[in-house]
Amino acid sequence: MKSYPKIIGRILEIIREHKTFCIVGHVRPDGDCIGSQLGLALALRNEGKRVTVWNQDAIPLKYKFLVGDGLIEKPKRGEKFDCVIATDCASFERLGKVGECIGARKIFINIDHHESNTRYADVNWVSPREPSTGELIFRLLKVARWPITKPMADLLFTAVSTDTGSFQYATTRPGTFHTGAELVTRGANLAKICDEVYQSYPLSRAKLLKHVYSKFRLSPDEKIAWLWLKKKDFVRTGAETDDTEGLIDHLRAIEPVIVACVFEEVEPELTRISLRSKSAAVNVSEVCKLFGGGGHPAAAGARIPGTPLAVQRKVIAAVKRALKAAK
Numbered sequence: 150m151k152s153y154p155k156i157i158g159r160i161l162e163i164i165r166e167h168k169t170f171c172i173v174g175h176v177r178p179d180g181d182c183i184g185s186q187l188g189l190a191l192a193l194r195n196e197g198k199r200v201t202v203w204n205q206d207a208i209p210l211k212y213k214f215l216v217g218d219g220l221i222e223k224p225k226r227g228e229k230f231d232c233v234i235a236t237d238c239a240s241f242e243r244l245g246k247v248g249e250c251i252g253a254r255k256i257f258i259n260i261d262h263h264e265s266n267t268r269y270a271d272v273n274w275v276s277p278r279e280p281s282t283g284e285l286i287f288r289l290l291k292v293a294r295w296p297i298t299k300p301m302a303d304l305l306f307t308a309v310s311t312d313t314g315s316f317q318y319a320t321t322r323p324g325t326f327h328t329g330a331e332l333v334t335r336g337a338n339l340a341k342i343c344d345e346v347y348q349s350y351p352l353s354r355a356k357l358l359k360h361v362y363s364k365f366r367l368s369p370d371e372k373i374a375w376l377w378l379k380k381k382d383f384v385r386t387g388a389e390t391d392d393t394e395g396l397i398d399h400l401r402a403i404e405p406v407i408v409a410c411v412f413e414e415v416e417p418e419l420t421r422i423s424l425r426s427k428s429a430a431v432n433v434s435e436v437c438k439l440f441g442g443g444g445h446p447a448a449a450g451a452r453i454p455g456t457p458l459a460v461q462r463k464v465i466a467a468v469k470r471a472l473k474a475a476k
């Protein structure tokens with residue numbers, strides 16, 4: 150067997166020593182988060198462990214096909230776990246309410262690929278060169294020599310596929326394709342996954358897309374595109390916050406645009422920002438760090454208090470500075 154980082158051996162040792170697990174992920178879970186959490190959960194159950202999977206927010210509709218009955222449950226009040234494992238979560242705060250269950254654990258493991266990860270657990274496996282947490286879980290299972298069943302292959306394939314923009318982002322490496330190939334060999338249903346995740350969305354999302362194209366704004370040099378999503382836009386279109394995933398890519402795709410921003414009203418004086426960069430010289434994770442957020446160099450976010458206009462001014466100014474510095 151090829152050599153592997155010591156941290157993987159350490160994590161497997163901890164897993165073998167313990168019986169009850171809670172696997173948690175970040176707020177507003179995405180495909181990588183859900184696929185990693187549930188893929189790992191199924192593997193641990195196969196090994197005879199008692200596993201609870203818990204997220205603060207509901208699973209978006211398009212990922213529901215991956216979630217078997219009883220796979221996700223809120224722990225009972227006061228329920229204790231030997232070991233808590235967070236997947237795909239860059240900071241303790243990003244766990245949201247599920248952070249509660251951390252208190253009573255014996256040991257806390259953090260498995261993630263965000264470069265901004267704050268290494269908040271007892272044992273931290275953070276590998277920013279990996280394009281998805283799903284690939285880290287895949288490696289863990291390979292090193293452990295645990296079987297990868299068809300449902301696990303579906304979950305991990307979804308994780309890898311969604312975080313690489315379907316194997317398109319610059320983070321995608323030869324190994325990502327090897328992982329994808331092996332998961333398809335193990336039974337991942339490529340057609341079904343792509344159909345559910347990429348090729349179908351509710352009418353409310355189509356209405357939201359109309360809003361994107363009619364309301365986006367451009368900086369005078371056309372290098373920055375931004376869009377506001379206000380609460381009233383959700384009411385008007387019937388869209389859910391889940392429906393916003395990937396909307397930003399429609400701004401990012403505009404040819405002269407280098408940085409795309411989406412401002413989403415969480416509360417009248419609290420805005421969630423998402424940023425995407427098309428240039429390796431513009432690191433939007435650094436921009437988001439200025440506002441207490443983080444993520445990846447090409448995709449990041451933050452939550453910023455203040456009036457909408459003040460937030461927009463601060464963020465656009467910071468993006469402009471990053472663009473200028475990149476010249």
Ligand SMILES: [Mn+2]
Pocket residue numbers: 181182237262280281282312
């Ligand atoms: Mn991820």
